[in-house]
Amino acid sequence: MIPSLPRPWWLRLATVLFVLAFLLFLFMPLATVAAFAFNDAPYPAPPWQGFTLDWFIGNESLGRTGLFRDEELLGSILTSLFVASWVTLLSIVIGTTNAFLMERMRFRGQSLLSLLMLVPLVIPGVILGISILAFASRVADLLGDLFGWEVEFLRPGLPLVVLGQVSYLIAIATLTISARLKRFDRTLEEAAYNLGASRLAVLGTITLPYLRPALIGSAAIVFLMSFENFNTTLMLVGADSPLTVMMYGRMRDGATPVLNAVSVFLMVASAALALLLMRGDDRRRN
Amino acid sequence: MTEARTRSSHYLLLWLLLAPALLWLFGLIVLPHLDLALLSFRERTGPGEYVFGLEQYRTFFAEPLYWDVFVRTAVVSLVATALTLLLAFPIAWTIAKLTRGRLSALLFAVCLIPFWVSETVRTLGWMILLRETGVLPGLLVTLGLTDAPVEMLYHDATILVGLVYTSLLFMVVPLYGSLESLDDSLIEAAYDLGGNGWTVLRTVVIPHALPGITAGCIVVFMLTLGNYLTASLLGGKNSLWFTEQIYTQFITRFNWEQGAAFGFLLLALSSVMVWIGLRLSGQRFADVMSRT
Amino acid sequence: MAETPDQDLEAKALLKRFGSHTAVDSLSFSVRRGSFFSILGPSGCGKTTLLRMIAGFIEPDSGDIDIGGRSMRGVPPNRRPVNMVFQQLALFPMMSVGENVSYGLARRGVPRTERERKAEAMLERVGLPGSARKRVDELSGGQRQRVAIARSLVLEPTLLLLDEPLGALDLKLRERMKIELKQLQAAFGTTFVYITHDQSEALVLSDQVAVMNNGRFEQVGTPQELYYSPATPFVAGFVGANNRIDGRVSALHGESADVTTAEGWTVRAQRHDALAAGDAATAFVRPEVAVLGRSVEELAMPAESAVHQGVVESLLFDGANSAVLLRESRTRAEFRVALPQTGRFADLKVGETVMFSFAPERAVCFAAGARHG
Numbered sequence: 005m006i007p008s009l010p011r012p013w014w015l016r017l018a019t020v021l022f023v024l025a026f027l028l029f030l031f032m033p034l035a036t037v038a039a040f041a042f043n044d045a046p047y048p049a050p051p052w053q054g055f056t057l058d059w060f061i062g063n064e065s066l067g068r069t070g071l072f073r074d075e076e077l078l079g080s081i082l083t084s085l086f087v088a089s090w091v092t093l094l095s096i097v098i099g100t101t102n103a104f105l106m107e108r109m110r111f112r113g114q115s116l117l118s119l120l121m122l123v124p125l126v127i128p129g130v131i132l133g134i135s136i137l138a139f140a141s142r143v144a145d146l147l148g149d150l151f152g153w154e155v156e157f158l159r160p161g162l163p164l165v166v167l168g169q170v171s172y173l174i175a176i177a178t179l180t181i182s183a184r185l186k187r188f189d190r191t192l193e194e195a196a197y198n199l200g201a202s203r204l205a206v207l208g209t210i211t212l213p214y215l216r217p218a219l220i221g222s223a224a225i226v227f228l229m230s231f232e233n234f235n236t237t238l239m240l241v242g243a244d245s246p247l248t249v250m251m252y253g254r255m256r257d258g259a260t261p262v263l264n265a266v267s268v269f270l271m272v273a274s275a276a277l278a279l280l281l282m283r284g285d286d287r288r289r290n
Numbered sequence: 291m292t293e294a295r296t297r298s299s300h301y302l303l304l305w306l307l308l309a310p311a312l313l314w315l316f317g318l319i320v321l322p323h324l325d326l327a328l329l330s331f332r333e334r335t336g337p338g339e340y341v342f343g344l345e346q347y348r349t350f351f352a353e354p355l356y357w358d359v360f361v362r363t364a365v366v367s368l369v370a371t372a373l374t375l376l377l378a379f380p381i382a383w384t385i386a387k388l389t390r391g392r393l394s395a396l397l398f399a400v401c402l403i404p405f406w407v408s409e410t411v412r413t414l415g416w417m418i419l420l421r422e423t424g425v426l427p428g429l430l431v432t433l434g435l436t437d438a439p440v441e442m443l444y445h446d447a448t449i450l451v452g453l454v455y456t457s458l459l460f461m462v463v464p465l466y467g468s469l470e471s472l473d474d475s476l477i478e479a480a481y482d483l484g485g486n487g488w489t490v491l492r493t494v495v496i497p498h499a500l501p502g503i504t505a506g507c508i509v510v511f512m513l514t515l516g517n518y519l520t521a522s523l524l525g526g527k528n529s530l531w532f533t534e535q536i537y538t539q540f541i542t543r544f545n546w547e548q549g550a551a552f553g554f555l556l557l558a559l560s561s562v563m564v565w566i567g568l569r570l571s572g573q574r575f576a577d578v579m580s581r582t
Numbered sequence: 583m584a585e586t587p588d589q590d591l592e593a594k595a596l597l598k599r600f601g602s603h604t605a606v607d608s609l610s611f612s613v614r615r616g617s618f619f620s621i622l623g624p625s626g627c628g629k630t631t632l633l634r635m636i637a638g639f640i641e642p643d644s645g646d647i648d649i650g651g652r653s654m655r656g657v658p659p660n661r662r663p664v665n666m667v668f669q670q671l672a673l674f675p676m677m678s679v680g681e682n683v684s685y686g687l688a689r690r691g692v693p694r695t696e697r698e699r700k701a702e703a704m705l706e707r708v709g710l711p712g713s714a715r716k717r718v719d720e721l722s723g724g725q726r727q728r729v730a731i732a733r734s735l736v737l738e739p740t741l742l743l744l745d746e747p748l749g750a751l752d753l754k755l756r757e758r759m760k761i762e763l764k765q766l767q768a769a770f771g772t773t774f775v776y777i778t779h780d781q782s783e784a785l786v787l788s789d790q791v792a793v794m795n796n797g798r799f800e801q802v803g804t805p806q807e808l809y810y811s812p813a814t815p816f817v818a819g820f821v822g823a824n825n826r827i828d829g830r831v832s833a834l835h836g837e838s839a840d841v842t843t844a845e846g847w848t849v850r851a852q853r854h855d856a857l858a859a860g861d862a863a864t865a866f867v868r869p870e871v872a873v874l875g876r877s878v879e880e881l882a883m884p885a886e887s888a889v890h891q892g893v894v895e896s897l898l899f900d901g902a903n904s905a906v907l908l909r910e911s912r913t914r915a916e917f918r919v920a921l922p923q924t925g926r927f928a929d930l931k932v933g934e935t936v937m938f939s940f941a942p943e944r945a946v947c948f949a950a951g952a953r954h955g
Contacts, residue, residue: 006387006474009481019384023397026381030404033415033455036425040418048414049423098310105307120315122579126508126564127319128516130533131326131553134540138329138550139322171318179579195672198637199686199737200660209685213676232408234519235533239540248519251410255417255523264418267411274406 038271041264048261059265071265080250081266083162087237087246088230090166091173095226096219098170099177103215106178107185122179124172133239136168161242168236173229177222184218217285224281228274323557329550346551356535356552363532364559366446367514370453374461374510375503377454382465387474398466405459413523416452417443420524443524449531452520457513461506468502469495504571505578508564515560532556589651590615590740590773591636596645598631605631607797608645613741613775613790618767620776622784623794624820629777632794633743636775638662650740660689665734666743670750671726673718679705679729680714686737704736705729708766723751724759728766735770744776748783760786781821785809793817813854815948818866823905825872825917827865828950831857838942841865845913850888851945862950869905870920872940874927883939892917894934906930908938 040048044056046068056063062070071077106118124132137160144158157163188211196206212219234248241249251263333343350356385397404412419425420442427439442448472495480490496503521531536556539549568575591613598606605628613619621629634640636647638659647654650663665686673682683701684692692700702714708728713721721729727747734742748756748763764787767774778784784791785805792802793816801813812818819826829843834857835850841863842848851865875881878889892908895916904921919938921927930936 006477007390008474008478019380019388022380023384026377027400029455030401030458033412033419034404034407035415036418037411037415047423048418049421050425050428098314101307101310105304105311109304109307111304111308117311117315119576120319121311122576124319125579126512126560127323128512128533128556128560130516130518130536131323131557132319134536134549134553135322135326136318137540138546139325142325167318171314174314189670189672191668191670191672192674194639194659195666195668196674196685196689197639197659198664198666199733200689201685202660202689205689210674228406232410234409235516238518238537248408248410251408251414252519252523255410255414259414259417263414267407267414270411271407278403278406 034271037264037267040261041268043261046260048259048264059261068260069262071262071269074262077247077250077262077266080245080247083244084231084246084248087162087165087169088227091169091230092223092227094166094170095173095177096181096223098174099181099222100215100219102174102178103181103185106182121175124175127172129172129233129235130239132171133168133236136164136171137239140164140167159242160240162244164240164242165237165246168240169230169233172236173226176229177226180222180225181215181218184215188214220281220284224277228277326550326553329547330554332547334547346548347555349548350551350555355530359530359532359535360555360559362530363515363556364563366449366453367511368563370450370457370514371507371511373450374454374457375507378458378461378465378506382462382469385462386466386469386472401462402459409456409519412456413452413520416448416455416524420448446525448524449521452524453514453517456517456520457510460509460513464502464505464509465499466502468499472498500571501573501578504567504573508567508578511563511567512560515556515563588615589613590649591619591775592648593632593636594646594648596632596635596647597643598628598635598640599643604797606635606642609797609799610645611792611799611802613773616771616773617789618764618774618776618787620778620784620788620791621794622778622781622791622821624779627794628797629779629794630745633666633745633775633777636741637664637666637743663740664743665737665739665741666745667727667730667734667747669745669747671730671747673726673730673733675718677718678714679710679716679718679721682718682729683714683733683736685733690737700736701732704732707769708732708735724755724762727751727759728762731763731766735772738772740773742772742774744774746778746780748778748780756783763787785821793820795820812866812946815864815866815950818946818948823869823918825867825869827867827915829863829865831859831861831863834859835942839863839947841947843913843915845915847890847910847913847915848888849890849945850942851947852943854946855949857947857949863947864950865945865947867917867940867945869918871944872917872919872938874906874919874921875937875939878937881937881939883941887939887941889937889939890917891935891937894930894932894936896932897930908936911935 037048041059042055042057043052044054044058046066058066058068058070060070060072062068062073102121106114106121140158144155147153147155147158192210192214193206196210197203201209232248234252237246238249238252245253247266251266254260254263330346331342331344332340333345335341350360381401385394385401389397417424420427422439422441422443424442427436427442430436431439476494476498477490480494485493516533518531518533518537522534525531532552533556536549536552539545539552564575568578589612593609593611596606596609597604607628609632621632623629631640635642636649636654638654638657652663654662674685677685680698680701683704684697687697687700698714702711705711705714708731710725710728710732713725718726718729730747731742744763748759751759760783767787776784776787785808788805790802791805791808793800793808795816801808801817803811803813808817808821812821818824827841827843827847827849829841829847831839832842832848833840834853837852838850839853839857840848840850849865849867851867857863873881873883881887881889883889891911893911895907895909898905898907898918902923905918906921906927908917908919909915910917917938921930
């Protein structure tokens with residue numbers, strides 16, 4: 005079971021084979037997607053017709069629109085980036101205030117509130133989407149009836165997408181940041197205070213620098229989850245489609261390898277983000 | 291600084307910190323769901339006229355299609371959760387216990403990599419692999435196992451593969467966390483006292499890993515139940531997943547009352563399953579969620 | 583406000599309650615400028631609360647604290663001329679050693695170059711030249727200790743508070759740091775207020791020691807005074823090793839009294855309190871005050887001294903601190919006697935019967951249950 009106990013050879017072999025099979029299962033879809041981004045054929049399907057970059061840079065003689073010429077697709081990437089940036093900003097700010105609220109304050113109903121903060125994590129995304137859609141519409145109707153205002157951002161569209169995603173991503177940010185704040189040794193703050201720092205300086209020079217890894221880490225996770233989100237977004241989206249919704253639409257209608265090209269782009273971007281984070285981790289450790 | 295001033299500044303700070311939390315929880319979670327509940331109990335009697343009633347829920351139980359899809363979604367989600375656990379446990383065990391240092395870290399990182407890429411991309415991969423003109427049917431013909439390419443998409447098994455694949459991360463991470471914290475010497479002691487592989491697994495490992503197992507199962511079940519993308523793409527137009535019914539009512543037919551009722555039924559199902567999961571494993575919600 | 587030029591710290595009727603528990607009970611005391619003042623007491627005696635009130639982390643319920651002749655009422659911790667060395671040191675792990683030392687200067691708005699110069703000079707004075715760029719976790723336990731002190735002293739506080747800073751160190755290092763701490767205090771001349779539950783630390787380091795119990799000071803004095811003339815039974819029991827004999831007064835002899843235990847063993851000790859025959863009393867005899875002998879002659883005590891007989895229960899060998907644990911022959915009462923350095927009793931065996939005696943004027947007895955302090 006564990007290395008310190010004797011294990012028969014067949015069990016060890018089986019373990020290795022299982023892990024290899026698992027890795028194959030894990031990477032087969034990604035490798036396939038990546039490979040067919042470079043296939044010289046109008047559909048992402050075998051057989052292999054030769055290498056081409058048409059699906060990235062386009063080829064007018066064959067009527068192929070490459071990723072870099074596909075305004076619609078590029079626009080949806082920008083839309084996703086726009087949404088993810090707002091979602092990250094809101095989630096991290098509110099996640100941080102929540103962490104301080106739960107770890108540093110004592111008030112009546114606190115345990116109830118901390119339980120409530122976990123609830124968004126067990127509500128299916130589709131339902132978060134429709135409930136916010138319905139509620140926002142009702143509020144908008146109400147404001148229209150009462151004051152004659154037309155509140156555009158409460159109708160399906162990007163602001164609502166941001167709100168929908170934020171509704172559960174704040175919970176994730178709160179959990180991560182609280183977990184680190186809980187481990188913080190408060191005598192460090194007392195020591196700084198004792199050395200003449202003002203309350204604000206203590207926060208800026210001691211507490212926030214300590215929280216930094218959790219802030220960066222949860223920002224990366226939230227950004228990524230926002231960028232990948234589909235279920236909630238689908239219910240709230242208006243005229244501008246984020247990338248996942250755009251890709252979904254094209255996949256239903258029969259995809260061209262441009263989608264594979266976008267996927268390759270996403271893989272590279274994710275890998276770059278991951279490397280950047282790990283580099284940051286290493287730097288702090290050394 | 292007088293006592294009164296410190297107290298009032300304390301209250302100011304408390305409210306400053308409470309405001310965003312309350313705005314979030316009530317504005318985006320509690321009130322919308324209450325509103326959804328109200329919506330689901332509304333009957334349309336004429337243009338712009340509504341009364342309170344159970345019409346939407348009656349429709350759900352009266353129409354076999356809805357009921358069937360609901361049960362099917364629940365059963366497939368349960369099976370997917372069980373399969374994910376069976377597949378993820380040996381992997382988490384290998385990473386946590388059988389490998390050390392760099393290899394362990396590398397294996398863990400490798401298992402996480404696919405989930406840095408969007409679910410859309412992963413589903414696209416499965417479509418290219420499994421469709422009739424895709425990679426695997428072609429491979430089967432080449433190997434002489436089938437005469438003509440078979441359509442591997444749009445089966446229940448396909449949905450299962452896609453769901454398990456998409457859920458793996460959410461199972462491996464909590465499992466790894468709970469197995470990692472298990473002290474090797476406990477296993478050694480159990481062996482030393484005459485245990486064998488199976489009894490040690492049952493009496494030492496699983497009880498210790500139970501919070502992680504519960505956390506993984508709850509999250510995976512919730513995610514598969516609420517999945518839209520994988521089910522609708524790998525299951526095709528007739529996949530009959532319950533979230534698709536919700537989408538159809540809400541977005542296509544614009545029948546929000548019916549959609550709200552469906553949404554509430556799904557939420558109820560997911561809550562009941564979470565509750566049963568916690569009950570069976572004897573865990574507390576807050577402890578479990580802090581592990582995910 | 584009265585000017586008290588030679589007092590750096592003066593507490594006036596300090597009181598702090600937590601619920602029904604009185605942590606610090608109407609305490610008044612003062613600490614002379616430039617002295618090393620220790621507050622010694624068991625855990626829960628209120629010494630930490632007292633220290634945190636001086637630092638400003640806890641507001642007293644009533645009473646006042648003057649530091650450097652200035653009332654600290656309403657002054658927050660970051661404005662007090664007081665710095666603190668924390669129990670776990672609380673060095674900032676995300677900063678270098680130099681940044682730790684110059685942290686307080688930076689908060690005062692001292693320009694960077696001057697900050698760095700001062701920090702480097704201070705590190706040199708505490709014996710850590712050239713380590714400003716090191717990370718905190720690269721230092722040994724003793725070096726961290728010095729950084730924590732340097733970080734406070736660079737601000738030239740009126741008062742340096744130390745909250746059991748040696749508690750986390752291992753025994754060997756603790757012994758060395760004791761000496762180092764005393765030398766540092768002498769070199770800087772800053773007033774140190776040091777709290778500890780370790781009587782050896784308090785005795786070795788301090789000019790003045792206050793023994794604290796239940797929120798009050800039992801006795802304030804030099805280490806010698808505490809050791810040789812304890813004012814209360816608590817001090818006698820807490821400071822240094824002591825044999826404690828509970829009983830009743832059976833006879834009075836001028837300055838001394840005979841205390842007889844319930845089992846009937848009588849010892850004579852100097853009276854600290856006014857005692858009458860029949861009063862419940864407690865006598866204390868230090869192990870090194872008693873002498874040991876295999877015969878009455880070997881004791882070499884004055885003829886009128888009481889001679890006791892005991893059986894060796896166990897030998898407690900500890901180098902220079904070796905002792906023998908005896909049972910008084912008749913009553914089986916436990917009694918500890920220090921072994922002389924000469925090695926004269928190196929061949930002592932368990933079960934052997936020996937004589938022991940002590941001069942009554944070097945032992946002390948108190949009325950039992952009386953309150954002092």
